[in-house]
Amino acid sequence: MPLSHLGRAGKAHHRAIVSALSCVLGAGALVGCDGGGQDTGFSPRPTPTSPDTAAFSGMPPSALASAAASAIASAHASASAAASSAYARASEFEASVEAEAARASAAAEKALKNVTGRGNALSEVGMTGLPRNQTSGLLAVLVTITNKTDHKASYAVQIDFEDSNGKVVETEFVGAENLAPGKKEQPIAFSRQPPEAKLTPRLAKAQRY
Template identity: 80%
Template structure:
């Protein structure tokens, strides 16, 4: 073994690196060249840009996600609008039914004691004057109610009338419709229970 090979072998043992050297007859030491494996990284993968197919797929996924989110938001908005329209339509129908029922009622009606009123803070009603009407069925049978709320100005003159109602209310149960004034927000009005009829 030549002096050079002996030195390499000694260093290999000392460092624990397990360096292999050729033991051929020649004094020229050669180490086998490393062979690329199937898992060796492709230099193209370090270019900083994904392959075009992957980029296209990612862009398509992002666009699809945006479209889905937009569609979901539109759908939620549409459902909210439909619900609001449904509530307004039902309130209008109940109000019309109450107005019709009260048309021929003399005096204040037979159910004034079954109805209470409470004003709602304007901060909760977008500045509108609104009254929470509590209708309680104090009888022992199912009944419907029609209620008339008058809004009076500072002179006690009725300037607006609203109608609310409750249909097929079971004994002991309550409903709380809201009577809104549609007059300007700066109008100084006082709500008054004008009529309440049980039928």
């Protein structure tokens, strides 16, 4: 409808609508738009101002980065210390196991020193070969000692490793001490010969004492 056909109130309302649309569509026009003196329902937005840096708390970015680096370094140091401690404990445990195996072997060899024949406990001892991929290529047998009596007993076992001609190339001793009735232990007898050596383990002696 032409503006000439509008009354004064109509013209004022039209100007208010145009002014409001201009404020909405014009880039950055919201600031400073007053609707031509009319109440359009829009309130002016305040002009953005720079933040008051005095109101901030904490450390500046460079200090934060430094603190983060320090925390990471501390975490790495703690992890390294923990790894070293775990390795030390594992090494101590391995040394303890080896020492106990050496002691048990010496005790078994001593117990068999004066035994004639093959001993009194052959029926309580069995052997099972272990795959070389589980023993770093070494020939090894799992010796199963079962106390079939009704009282505690100790056992000494001699394993001979023979070549293809039946010649004993190596002898190992394993044992079990204070084994309760019905219980079993499974020490491992290793041959320390080179992996390429073709040897056969044989149960030579087994003594209960």
